[in-house]
Amino acid sequence: MKQAKRKKLKKTHAPTLWIGLFMMGLLVVLAVLAPVICPYDPLEQNLAEFLKAPGAKHLFGTDQLGRDLFTRTLYAARTDLWIMVMAEIAPFIIGISLGMAAGYFGGAIDWLVGMASDTFIAFPFYLLVIVIAFASGAGSHGIFITYLLVGWLIYCKVARGQSAALKNSEWIAAAKILGYSNIRILFCELLPNIIPQAIVLLMTDMVGLLVIIVTLGYLGIGISPPTPDWGTMISEGQTFMTSAWWLSVLPGMFVVYTGVALSFIGDGLADRFR
Known part of the structure; x- marks a missing residue:
């Protein structure tokens, strides 16, 4: 009976x-092959070809400048x-490394990491994003700088809590008796757990980061036109919403799809890890 339930769970998840x-x-x-497909x-x-509706010639129609919307959506x-x-890589590595060190060693390291976390958490996230984007100018570098400053916090919190909970376990004590160095314990024993x-957290955080990228583009402080970007395309299409709905709706559907x-x-x- 238990086996049958386990199999059913596996099939469901x-x-x-x-x-x-x-x-x-x-x-x-589709994105990688855009130069071949489009x-x-x-x-x-x-x-x-100004504001042509979706059809055989232009699958997603054209925009206010006659540019093919399907092509621009895939390039976006x-x-x-x-x-x-790319913006997730550094925060992911930094957050997990700092969190593991803080949770495992405790003391001064834990206090310093905690202070840094509290300092950055005190700033409203979107306000920080907008300020840095304005200061650094439109483009991807503002997003990279902002996320490097605050993106590591969520990974640090998870790694810190788990490291603190696991450092007193029997298998960590056994590793110490066997003479394993702290670095080896951190990266060979704690990290796999x-x-x-x-x-899992990375996947969720990517959704949030995508929303930030699109929002900055929508506000005009993200990717600089004429480079295709979903946020910019949605913003530009708003003016023509009643006459050319596809300009905003179709790029927006790609954001939701992602x-x-x-x-x-x-x-x-x-489900798998659980």
């Missing part, structure tokens, strides 16, 4: 991960997904 991976994989393939230049203007995926992934939850795919992957991984 497995599809979520695979659906998310398929959805995300499809989007990545017959149009994403920056080429053609005023004779290349831009936004690249920033989303922390990384599954951190990866968020759903990442959420499915996160939920599926959580």
Whole structure:
């Protein structure tokens, strides 16, 4: 009976991960192959094709400058997904490393990491993003700087708590008796137990980061035009919402699609690790 229940659980939870991976994989393939798939230049203007509705010639229609919207949407995926992934790398590594050190060693290290965390948490996140974006100018560098400053906090919190809980376990005590160095214990014993939850958290955090990238583009302080970006495209299309709905709706659907795919992957991984 127990075996049957276990098999049923496995069958119920497995599809979520695979659906998310398929959805995300499809989007990545479309973005990577955009120069091959799309017959149009994403920056080429053609005023004779001004605000054409979706059809056979232009799958997603054209924008106010006659540019092919399908082409620009896929090139925007290349831009936004690249920033989303690259901006997560440093905070992920820094947050887990600091969290493990604080939780395992405690004392002064834990106090310093705690003080740094409390300092950055005190600033309203979106206000900090906007201030740095204004100071550094439009473009991806403002997003990278901001997320480097505050993105590590969530990973640090998780790694710190788990390290503190695990450092007194019997297998860590055994590793110390065997003469393992602290570095080896941190990265060979603690890290494998922390990384599954951190990866699940990474998927959730990527959704939040994507929202930030799109929001900055929407406000005009993200990726500089004419570089395709989902946030900028949604903002530009607002003016024509009643006459050309596709300008904002279709790029917006890609944002939602990406968020759903990442959420499915996160939920599926959580089920697997659990």
